[in-house]
Amino acid sequence: ALMANSYWGFRFASSLAQARQMVVHGHILVNGEKVNIPSFNVNIGDVVALREKSQKNEMFRDNFLSNILNVYP
Numbered sequence: 001a002l003m004a005n006s007y008w009g010f011r012f013a014s015s016l017a018q019a020r021q022m023v024v025h026g027h028i029l030v031n032g033e034k035v036n037i038p039s040f041n042v043n044i045g046d047v048v049a050l051r052e053k054s055q056k057n058e059m060f061r062d063n064f065l066s067n068i069l070n071v072y073p
Helices: 003-009 016-024 058-068
Strands: 028-030 033-035 048-050
Touching: none
Parallel strands: none
Antiparallel strands: 028 033, 028 048
């Protein structure tokens, strides 16, 4: 699956455009490495995470909590 599509599909971003921007701006790690290419292929078993610094961002935190609580806009 493509990186931006996966991130949006997991609901860590509120839109596909936001997911792409998060990837391009370097907020996303795959297997501990920063990824900034939205078309990066994510494979089964890859660990996708927010950078530690990005975890403090209120918008990202709200998107994550909405996902955990299954509260979708």
